[in-house]
Amino acid sequence: MRSVRSRLARASAVAALSATLGACASISADRGMTPVVSRVSLDLGKDTAKIVTPADAAAVRSRVARLLGAPLTADAAVQIALLNNRGLQAEYNALGVSEAEYVEASLPPSPTVSIERVTYRGELDVERRLVADLLSLLTLPRRAKIAETEFRAAQYKTIQATFRTAANARRAYYRAVAARETAAFLETARASAAASAELTKKLGETGATTKLNQARSGALYAEVATELAEARLEASKEREALTRELGLWGRDLDYRLPSRLPGFPRLKAQSDVEATALRRRVDLIGDRLELDALAQSYGLTEQTRAISMLEVTGIANHSKSAEGDKANPKGFEVAVQIPIFDFGKARSVKAQEAYMGAVNRLLEKAVNVRSEAREAYATYRGRYDIARAFQTRVLPLRKIITDESQLQYNGMLVDAFELLTNARENVASNVAAIRAKRDFFIADVDFQAALIGGGGAEEASPEPKLASAASASSASPQ
Template sequence: MVATRSRRLARAALVTAALATLAACASVSPDGGMVPVVSRVSLELGKDTAKIVTPADAAAAQSRVRLILARPLTADGAVQIALLNNRGLQAGYNALGVSEADYVEASLPPSPTVSLERVAGSGDLDVERRLIADLLQLLTLPRRARIAETEFRAAQQKAIAATFRTAAEARRAWIRAVAARETVGFLETARASAGAAAELTRKLGETGASTKLDQARSGALYAEVSTELAEARLETAKEREALTRQLGLWGRDADFKLPGRLPGLPKLKPQGDVEAVALSRRVDIIADRLELDALAQGYGLTEQTRAISMLEVTGIANRARSAEGEKANPKGFEVAVQIPIFDFGKARSARARETYMGAVNRLLEKAVNARSEAREAYQTWRGRHDIARSYQARVLPLRRTISEESMLRYNGMLVDAFELLTNARENVASNVAAIRAKRDFFIADVDFQAALIGGGAPASATSAAVASASPASASAASPH
């Protein structure tokens, strides 16, 4: 009677655990969990991103890239190409697919173990069949599935952050490349003017109308501008290659065309509470919050299973036959419980607790840093705009006035060539500085947006944070 009741209880436990697993099971999605990534990128950036899986996906992406490259490349076009063609970003999407596979695997019940034992000798035959199931794994499956789902949602936020980072880096690379090209264009014009002035001074020197000192000064200006132009051309080639790498282009696609200059300065729009915006919208903070939630759930699971590390139920069916022909078919079950008698799970509990508190402190640190980064990015954004606007509205107009007046005074023989050349050299420096100020503002604008929505931190920092949290989380969530 007691044995029959025990068998019924064991069967009921197995059935209950099996039914619980049906609700916990998940399946791999066709797009590898990309739906939140695509929608958030479209909302924040107004751009499309896609995971390239099949040759058809690759062909569609390549067709769109070449359509964009058919015209001079804009900043928005560069961002769109990077989101479709950057292989580092695609590797990040593959990592998201791995995270989804881990989630699906964690939601599946553990596979049972089947053993068969056959012993024969002296006319006797003994066959034993065993079906072994880890009941503790089955009972904790829904909890472990929820933990894995939370970690998967955190991985989706990290994929969004990687997309934002790729977009920001592509836009910065485009800004630097176009600014370098604009600098080259200006210096080419300046060198042509300096060359004409040097040639005129040389011819005047042949007639005695120009001194040797004036000829040397004019030649020095031409040489200096030529050297600066050579440096700018090297910088242009370097920045173009950096943009090419960011866009993932090669072959004939690398022969894209860039505009000759950066766009004009925009009017600044009023901003709200940048700290609050950063805390609510930054995807890296959202991802860390989800990871903290997963660690909290894992810590609770560790506390629940700290006294039992393994609970296995084994169904046993024997078939025996003796030499005299007698047969026996006994059946039963076996329960195996592993109890950590040396520390009663204290080490696992302490590890989970310290891991959780470490994640709490990292999240608090990131929240404090995010506030400061948002304020700094906003101040830089405003300051860079004021500097660039000052060059456009005050410095360059004054420089043009100085150049015109100096030429008039030189033609009227009121000033000598030295003052004219000095003004020309200062005019070159002011124009180059104005281009760099405008470049710095547009880069500050990218940095400001990254400080508000995420994607500004380097990939290595994010990877290090994930690596420090993931193994501990897995350890805390596992009941073994």
């Protein structure tokens, strides 16, 4: 009967060990990138890849070169950033670290083997110990589940970083093109102002115009020239900002930008921006997963809070006396730390407060996401109306004013002062129209980021994170 019970016990132990080992995770071939690649393709229509081997680097380099072979578009800029931005590659490396931590957490604890040999006056005493952390082994499935949830949260955080890189690249592209268009317009305006100033100077030399008109014409030229210098500096800065987002250097720096912003796209209609943002925002999904991991960890703390150490030690002794007598006692030792002074209440309260703090931060973020979606859509519609007003009303009227002023000046119905004033106002209106169109395209990017994640510069700054499940689970013995 005893032998039957022994065999049953061994069979149960083997089955438990097999189940534990079968639950162990393994490192994936793509280091956890599959959900990232799929979500980027679905929401952005673009490709992204982790560069691991020289072959990967060569493939990325070849594709970037093809994209740079033509004048850069906004979509091409985003694609280059997703493949070539090294900061984004660092985010993918961090995801690989998260997967490795998940795999480590799913492995059974390693046992400790110790051998002790003592000789005294011809007597030999050898003791062998095999120590295993039984509590860690018993809680392994729960801890592995927590680690898996944290890894899934890390995947969504990586998707968020990818969306942010794409949004930043698109914003930088529109700013660079708008700055280039502004500089080109001011170049033309300066040439016109220079011709006008030269003509006014010659008329002044013949006495056909006053010295005041000469000074006004010269001042207009000087002002436009100063604005052009400022615009050129801005264009250089915005181009460098775009270059950094694209991760370009060396021979790739001579990429070509279009001379002007693209035409207006079809206006997007969104019926329920709040629900869409709550459903699709990847940063919110990642925070929810972190909260799930924290909840699982809190449950683990509750189950083990009264036990802080549980070890099982297998003992095998070998003794030999001077007379040659041998002894081979065997047995086991169980060590449990008795919570005399602390029954785990402090750890339980700590875990509970950490969890509720994370819940409140998640609820706060949900409120903010709703507000951000509404604000982004209102800004998008407002910027569209402003930019279209410049294109359809302000600039056509400015052209009429300029043409009529020139006709009246030629007919000597108005003086040069009014003509120069109209010219100065026309320059200001055209520059404002370019900037309004740029702001509309940036508002479009911000609106999409508010729906799916990616955020703006303000969202990329460090913010309080949810309390990690790892820190809460540290309250319980591992």
